[in-house]
Amino acid sequence: SLVQKTYSANFPGEFGGGVINLTTKAIPEESFLEISFSGSGDEQTTFSTGYTYYGSQYDWFGFDDGSRDLGPELQEFFDSGARINDPEVDTKGILLELGNPNRILLQKNDWLPVNMSGGITAGTGFDFGDTGRFGVIATASLSNEWRNRRIISQSAINADLDLDSDFVDFVTDNRILVNGLLGFGLELGEHQFRLTNLFIRDTLKRSGLSLGEDLQDNDTDLIQNTSWFERQLLDTQFVGELEFGALSVDLRGGYAQTQREVPFDWEFTYSRNNNASDIGGLFLNTLDPQRGGAIVSFSDLTEDLYYGGIDLTYEATDWLSATVGYAYTDTNRFSTRREFDIRASTGFPDVFGAFRPDNLLGDALIELGFDPEAQAAAGLDPFEFNIFETTESDPAFEAGLEIHAAYGKLNISPMAGLTLDLGVRYEDATQFVNPVEVFTVPVGSQEDTSTFIANDYFLPGATITYEILPDLQARISASKTIARPQFRELIYQTYYDPESNRQFNGNPSLIDTELTNYEARLEYYMGGGDRISVAGFYKDLENPIEIFSSFSDNDQISGFANAPAATLYGAEVETQVTWDLYDWGGFWETKQFLVIANYTYTQSELKVGPDDVTRVLNRDQPASNFFRDGVALTGQSDHLVNLQLGLEDQETLQQFTVLLSYASERVTSRGAAASLPDIVEDPGVRLDLVYRQGLTAFGIPLELKLEARNITGRDHIEFQDNGTTRIDINTWEVGRSFGVGLSAEF
Structure with a gap:
């Protein structure tokens, strides 16, 4: 892999600060087989108490056995185009399908297991003809990991940060990751071809229980989540690299499909009113908005990406080469989210509200709710169950982005030590988001949720490199780039991110961000891979996209808006130095000491004038409603430090590495309506230790790997602070983690 920090016209126009070029090896020099296993754990989770639910018998593998498939009544409803309250909808049948205990019964696990992972990689290659070689590499891996988080979630009602709610969310995540790769490589003389097929399945089984105070209503709420x-x-990519003397031809094309499905995402709320009329001080869920609730949602997203391109490079002389190219991408997304609120009428007995979720929506109680005679025989007041869909106005969206790009660039060396890289890229793009009507009888106008962006850009890039001395060079670059809004930032549909523990709603009024970039870099190469570089950079951003957040009950809801403008500037120092310890003799004779360090200083500033406006949901609003002039961009830390200290043997596999990272405070989201303080993350200092040792057993080469992560015990901290009062928005103890792995190569 290679990280390219300077823009060049052959890179995509969406270049914010770097491009990672990953090249997969496809033709091994000799046949091999590698098998690996590892185990790990952390202080907050391993052998500790957590939560889970059954789900299905194959959950450990990251695949559902069909238990989360839609039942026939619910599937018929989705296919019919009816609305949930239409008379022909079988409400009872749907409710009987929803209340499966395996999906909603939260259980305590007193002994969470060790994280485990295993993988196998194999490859072979063979020669044919005079200049041909063919190779195959295949790899597969499976990991199953657990994580406990005790999250402090507070929200404020005003700028004084008086509390509106104060919750502790205990969440147990069971993450299962399945990877597979199959690569083919072909060499024919100077020509190389690669076909890479990649499969990744990332499954998260989430179980949560939240307890907290609604301070405005003086209620205590208990909220259960199962997700x-x-x-x-699935990604398939073909790359062809052809050499015809002075002419090089690079071909690429591929297809990728991304899917995200969240079936039966359940939330049950039980409340205690904290007054004498409560039944024994119990938490009750009477399935009404005032006391409790049962909400289930279903979301499904599919995105298809087709891409291709060609680059032609001609070396006219030893001091001049020219490159032209064309690239095409076509992305299409279809996203649905249906959320249903299950309610009982006013006659619903309070005593039933003490039932646990699987009994509250159990078959017996559902049958009783649709049997007035049985209610009367039991001496109960009449009651019934109803289902309300909260997403009728925005259940489904389609989105697309098509980009045609062409570029040309020259690489010129007009004199010894001087190199010019000059180019321009032209991109023509059309991006859209449209609501999709899923009901036979349309609900109403959805014009405010549509997006259509059609722009074309000329994006120049120029880099001048001058060799001051044989081992010292200076580089100056200038460029124009863009950043298009992502689909999830545009689509007006709730998206829950389990990692950040917050909901996002898109803004269909977002527009492209345009960047002007300048960089100057001085690089000194000391030989043997040792180097040091010093750089300064400046960026001017027009219409940067920023995140802002508001709060509803215990939920943080984040949206997106274009700020008028911003500037960003800073400096970077990077070095890699090794010291040979041969002169120390003995144990140290074959060792070398390695230092890799990077420090980045960054300052940024939003530019917001009194007359500036921003569009949110296709309505112009004063930009000052969302942004404050002079504050830093979201996600930007003033100081970033990465330090790697290593001791390694130059003759055998033996490495000991110390990894130290530090990031100063950074804003993760703007405060609501620009009246509340910004939400700030404090990453702090993190220290990791990694040891690798080569071994041999029964003639088999082995590699032992030991890891100790987050030695400093740094927590995840997000907060709001107005100078006198501080509240925690999304804070939890991370804990130290330890791991051991062993791999064998045959």
């Missing part, structure tokens, strides 16, 4: 997040990527 199953399936994310899957």
Whole structure:
């Protein structure tokens, strides 16, 4: 892999600060087989108490056995185009399908297991003809990990940060990751071809129980969540690199499909009113908005990406080469989210509200709710169950982005030590988001949720490199780039991110961000891979996209808006130095000491004038409602430090590495309506230790790997602070983690 920090016209126009170029090896020099296993754990989770629910028998593998498939009544409803309250909808049948205990019964696990992972990689290659070679590499891996988080979630009602709610969310995540790769490589003389097929399935089984105070109503709420997040990527890519003397031809094309499915995402709320009329001080869920609730949602997203391109490079002379190219991408997304609120009428007995979720929506109680005679025989007041869909106005969206790009660039060396890289890229893009009507009888106008962006850009890039001395060079670059809004930032549909523990709603009024970039870099190469570089950079951003947040009950809801403008500037120092310890003799004779360090200083500033406006949901609003002039961009830390200290043997596999990272405070989201303080993350200092040792057993080469992560015990901290009062928004103890792995190569 290679990180390219300077923009060049052959890179995509969406270049914010770097591009990672990953090249997969496809033709091994000799046949091999490698098998690996590892185990790990952390202080907060391993052998500790957590929560889970059954789900299905194959959950450990990251695949559902069909238990989360829609039942026939619910599937018929989705297919019919009816609305949930239409008379022809079988409400009882749907409710009987929803209340499966395996999906909603939260259980305590007193002994969470060790994280485990295993993988196998194999490859072979063979020669044919005079100049041909063919190779195959295949790899597969499976990991199953657990994580406990005790999250402090507070929200404020005003700028004084008086509390509106104060919750502790205990969440147990069971993450299962399945990977597979199959690569083919072909060499024909100077020509190389690669076909890479990648499969990734990332599944998260989430179980949560929250306890907290609604300070405005003086209620104590107990909230249970059970979720199953399936994310899957299938990517096929072809690359051809052809050499015809002075002419090089690079071909690429591929297809990728991304899927995200969250079936039966459940939330049950039980409340205690904290007054004498409560039944024994119990938490009750009477299935009404005032006291409790049962909400279930279903979301499904599929995105298809087709891409291709060609680059032609001609070396006219030893001091001049020219490159032209064309690239095409076509992305299409279809996203649905249906959320249903299950309610009981006013006659619902309070005593039933003490039932646990699987009994509250159990078959017996559902049958009783649709049997007036049985209610009367039991001496109960009449009651019934109803289902309300909260997403009728925005259940489904389609989105697309098509980009045609062409570029040309020259690489010129007009004199010894001087190199010019000059180019321009032209991109023509059309991006859209449209609501999809899923009901036979349309609900109403959805014009405010549509997006259409059609722009073309000329994006120049120029880099001048001058060799001051044989081992010292200076580089100056200038460029224009863009950043398009992502689909999830545009689509007006709730998206829950389990990692950040917050909901996002898109803004269909977002527009592209345009960047002007300048960089100057001085690089000194000391030989043997040792180097040091010093750089300064400046960026001017027009219409940067920023995140802002508001709060509803215990939920943080984040949205997106274009700020008028911003500037960003800073400096970077990077070095890699090794010292040979041969002169120390003995144990140290074959060792070398390695230092890799990077420090980045960054300052940024939003530019917001009194007359500036921003569009949110297709309505112009004063930009000052969302942004404050002079504050830093979201996600930007003033100081970033990465330090790697290593001791390694130059003759055998033996490495000991110390990894130290530090990031100063950074804003993760703007405060609501620009009246509340910004939400700030404090990453702090993190220290990791890694040891690798080569071994041999029964003639088999082995590699032992030991890891100790987050030795400093740094917590995840997000807060709001107005100078006198501080509240925690999303804070939890991370704990130290330890791991051991062993791999064998045959």
